[in-house]
Amino acid sequence: MNINQSFKQKLIDIVGSDYVIVDKQDMIVYESDGTHDKGMPDYVTLPGSVEEVSKLVILANDYGIPIIARGSGTGLSGGAVPISGGLIISVNRMNKILNIDPEKATAVLEAGVINLEISKKASEYGLFYAPDPSSQQACSIGGNVAENSGGPHCLAYGVTTNHILAIEVVLPTGEITWFGEMNKESSGIDFRGLFIGSEGTFGICTKVVVKLLKQPEEVQTFLIAFNNINDAANATTSIIGSGIIPSAIEMMDRTASKAAEEGTNAGIPENSDTVLLIEIEGFKEDIKEQELLIKDIVNEFDPIEIKLAANTKERDLFWKARKGVLGALGRIAPNYFLVDGTVPRTKLSFVLSEVNKLAKKYGLIVANVLHAGDGNLHPCIIFDQQTPGDTQKALSLGGDILKVCVENGGVLSGEHGIGYEKKEYMPLLFSENDINYMKEMKNIFDSKNNFNPGKIFPEMSDTIEQPK
Template sequence: MIDSRIIKRLQAVVGKQYVLNKESDLITFEYDGSVDRSQPTVVVLPKSTNEISELMKIASTAEIAIVARGAGTGLSGGAIAEQGGILLSLTRMNQILEIDPENQIAVVEPGVVNLELTQAVSKFDLYYAPDPSSQQACTIGGNIAENSGGPHCLAYGVTTNHVLGIEVVDADGEISWYGGRTREHPGYDLRGIMIGSEGTLSIVTKAILRLSRRPESVKTLLAIYQDLDQASAAVSAVISSGIVPAAMEMMDDLAIKAAEPAVNAGYPENAGAVLLVEVEGLAELVEEDVADIEKVMSKYNPLEIRTAKTELDRTKLWAGRKGALSALGRLAPNYYLIDGTIPPSKLVEVMSKIKEISAEYNVPIANVLHAGDGNLHPAILFDERNDKETKIAFEIGGIILKLCVDAGGALSGEHGIGIEKRELMPYMFNNDDLDSMSKLKTVFDKKSLLNPGKIFPDKAESATTTFSQSSSVSNTGTGAYI
């Protein structure tokens, strides 16, 4: 139960209508885009940094957990109030405070939607480069928390490469700026340490973002291969040939099957894999690169290579890729999405192992990947109403992630560790590594009130806990993994 005096104090800060604790409200704040669910005790929607500072002071004194939430599109349970407490929904802080086209920066509040920023600055021939697949809905604050990537980060880098400064409120309610309007800032990179910290260190309340100049020309190629190995080999070959495309995306047969009816992108349904390659830049360079890429990709026996002729074609080719994951809803009621990263040179090896696992367990796995940078997105299909299927899906998830780490990769490329992968952290990092990270947490959040329990494995459970038995996914009953 919640202390009504605390509710009153929260209401005094943000206004009564922005403190929600009816059952019907809480039920809509118990999920994000991932499989976990847990209800916050109360949802608070602040409008300003000062309000957040006041809220933090209340929470800190009463020792109540605070979990920040953007649009709730995250895929690792980062915005889920697992231990209850206050869910800080930042959607009302959605103002673009300043656009400075000369310095190519924008100052924004955390609730600004990624794509809306790009739309707002497009009149200056600028855009915000990180483009997660959920960019139409996800917020900058969430992007910063998860250090989000997107297809084009192959060439342009992830969120951290595009954030110059942030205003944060720490667990004691203190407001500070880390970094600023300049490209460089002396001393420890506090800005950098916050980005990707999944809301466990501070709440980001403003951000100064670096904007990029729109490329002069964009060309998109679609290469269709009979099997995944050829497509994977083509990826490595393109990069070895000295070209870094803006994006290099791959989808396997199952993903194609799901996406095609949803978006009619024109992907052939009998293909084993399609490779989507985008080249951007100076018109002449794009022409030259496209010619070279075609040459390289042809060596791997493509069934067909297409070039998007119009902007509409291009949008369609991309729509297939961007909507592929969610379109999996057409194949199975649920999917469990893995976000492991591997060195691209291991693509053929790891992808064939994933296929083997799929066959061995007789569980369909659809693959959508940012192939250029080795960020895999295997989606394990299952029906959450079937307990056995669910259990197996999670077991396979753990196996695949271990495969990624064994190949020299990482547990998460862009979704974060959150709830779902924390028990696997010891597989990638030893105790010393993890201790060093936990020390950082104590610098910013001594009482462990900010997004408690995320990223780090539960100390009470042994490091050998298997992934499928992780506390986050057991005992949740039907309908919990949607």
């Protein structure tokens, strides 16, 4: 029996033959995530318990095989792509909601639970789970922990790390432990906070304790059309500056909103240049007050139209237009490259104008979709990979857009993570000292660099200075 066969047999011994995949055809689905990056794994396993995950990690260590943790594979930075092969440990089978405690407003979940399922189940108690990535119908809570995922409604509620009380993890040694506790006041190192957003490089998250929020008494959604992108950006800044924090402020430019309208008939005016989707939540009395204030502020920027969702059906239609926009862009060209940067909210208008200048320079179409309230841009570069040179042009344009974000006080990623796709841009934002500090942290958790190797860190010198 060669090493491959011996390893495969041991995988089967741990999880059972039904949950080990080695056939190349069957593994194609595991070679990529939501990006263009690809890498074929050597083995895929679907363990059913934390003990099985632990045994798999110990086994892979014994054989020196890299480990890539995977949730639903919806990531947008190449984080779950096995770029140099290895063993994928998928948490998809570990998908049970173990407990909801309505008194403490918490839920205990296995890592493979789908994000949207949490709120569905919690709604039985009048509760919901706030972070709502656009992929929430498919993405797993374990993946959300790895990426510290955001979503449209994170403007008011915060991102994943703000809603996670504790996590069960399997460390690169195979040890099982819990990080975090129910009480945020505890002292000592916040390993929970360090692990969240570490992109599968510190270990595998297997269980999560999340905080749930009370469902709002009322929700109101605006669809507001503007004559230009500056007015929409300035209206966003004015609303936030006035002291109102809507649960979401989403923006679509002309290209994006036209594609969205064609796909959904949401009622976006034909002559609109930029659209804002604003949602407010709370007590009925709050909603009435904020509704009037928002209208007053927006009216200062000569909107083409202010639409209020008349009912849940219309509200869902507005959101369908927003959440379905990336798919709708396929009408323009077959491929897109989604950029993810964040800038200070007050720089949005300037940065968007720079993005459009860059798009002209490269001769590519960019559809701008934004979580505008957070200053989180998603310029979507549309291209056809069959056209020679366009893929490289799209990637270069994406890099230039990230440079503009950083030059204007922003960062490389608001919610998708660095992964494989953006690791070479890290020196734009971080000094060698900064990156070395992070590398040392990686080394503490995973001294053999066996967990999700080749992610986050650029290919630069590994020399770390020693203190005197």
